[in-house]
Amino acid sequence: MSKKHRGAQSVAFEKPVYLIGRGCVGGVMEGKGPLARHFDILASDALWGEDSFEKAERKFFFEAAKKAIEKGKKSSRDIDFLVGGDLLNQIISASFSARDLDIPYLGLYGACSSMAESLAVGSMIVDGGFASHVLCATSSHFGAAERQFRFPLELGTPKPPTGQNTATAAGASLLSDANDLGDPGCPVIRRATIGNVVDFGVTDANNMGAAMAPAAAETILNHLEDFSLEPDYYDKIVTGDLGTFGSELLIDLAKQVSGTDLSKVHYDCGASLYAGLKKVYCGASGCGCSASVLNGYLLDEMQAGRIRRILFVATGALHSPTSAQQGESIPGIAHGVAIERGDV
């Protein structure tokens, strides 16, 4: 057994991996929701001066990455590697941003789990001694995602009540092997759990919460078991974008499978980002949802000392339009990353 591997599917970092900079950028809907003031930048419209949704998404990715570098008081030359991905085919938002940022680049794809996946991989690279500074980032865009995964917006196709709206947002975290800014409360990544692909046979692409909830339950329960922790060790166990319906499923599943009560500590980024807004069905989804809520609201709360420890579990649906057309079910995955204030 390797020295940092724990239990079934987890790793423990030997040294603190410091999250020294973070950026988050949102669109119009994000600016109307309850978390608006936690965004670094809110774009004035969905195109943000570009001539396509896809180019706009790339700008979201790039600007969030730049903010994280800037807040970490670094320049892009100081960053060893960029680890990131997005929802678009061939992850073009991440890849074209990597070109423009000019940082050696590892592209990844975990659908909406990508922020947690990039933090897990980035932390292993830093703690493994391979890099001093790794930038982790991801993005999504409502217009680009609807066109690619469902129907172009111009068709005006209605959504069923279990549907979710892809967030137009991006988030980035700058990881470091040292507490470069000297803040004792600097967030630190302590441990991670790599997800299994879990498939309960859901085939409805308008009910992604149901497809991803079993994966979230498995990762959370295995994380707690791998480290012998109780749920209340964390102030919040955060899921990415299960939405209101998927969140209920998660609570029920955890109770049924192992009698674990997650209801007191659970928080879902997707259910929160658009809370109180109209026509958002079960809430927000997309890589950018959990990425921006983590790097905005949640780490603002940690900085303020109101939360000290979170388990950040971003969930992804690993299907494609092609697999759906060929009658396949929607496999889900969830990666978990434990982030704690450095002084607790």
Add this chain to the structure above:
Amino acid sequence: MSKKHRGAQSVAFEKPVYLIGRGCVGGVMEGKGPLARHFDILASDALWGEDSFEKAERKFFFEAAKKAIEKGKKSSRDIDFLVGGDLLNQIISASFSARDLDIPYLGLYGACSSMAESLAVGSMIVDGGFASHVLCATSSHFGAAERQFRFPLELGTPKPPTGQNTATAAGASLLSDANDLGDPGCPVIRRATIGNVVDFGVTDANNMGAAMAPAAAETILNHLEDFSLEPDYYDKIVTGDLGTFGSELLIDLAKQVSGTDLSKVHYDCGASLYAGLKKVYCGASGCGCSASVLNGYLLDEMQAGRIRRILFVATGALHSPTSAQQGESIPGIAHGVAIERGDV
């Protein structure tokens, strides 16, 4: 500077990362080419008993992965993580295989550079102490890739002379932190170079070799500089799928940029896989090309002692049909991994 980072964009592994098992699966064309006898399995037709090219590609991925596990004398329960990806939208070949293999999974996307990217990430995970056994795998399929990236085969669209044929193939490598099978000549991964995204403004999706050659040149030259090595330190410097035209460009570029002569040691998987066959234009491409040639022919040669050290540089074109339709150029990337016999 972190202790295992080297130069501009490279990492050196502290301990040997053993490549204890490998698998490669090919299709009909691969079975007619000069490397046919190095494949573990050759499928009888492009569908291989499945009802779509996409499902067939998944079978290629899965079977290559199973072979690597089997040859490493392990079962899937012994594998800590699967790191892999493929060319299809949302990397469904890798993700659905991860579900069926039931191994915690990190999906990545580096287009045709994915085999080198997965070996680099997998080696960092093993050498970083996070896992004892990591499986790295990738695949591609001619029919599925043509349909997704160019035109469905049914249209019979002709290719220009600079075109390449996506390989119908998959390759997998099983990495270990110990020389489990006790073979002194077991291949060992010693160092890696993570690619920058390089864009020379090529916009012709039928000339990917030209789009990727600058990235290959940059990664190879920076690798040699980061480790103060001369090209002839390696018996072969292997590129993934530049094809015959892209290979010439690489040799010219390396000469022009730094006066480095790569012609004596350079080998391109894409130019070799279909060598001598008709209607293959500039050769093979696709993730599965370099993955299967590495895990078949090249490591067979290393096992036989005819080559001792290779630098495996898989190259990827990071565009998408959407980015191409929007008038974007094709950015390239190349990741390099140094593999040597354990007894040299």
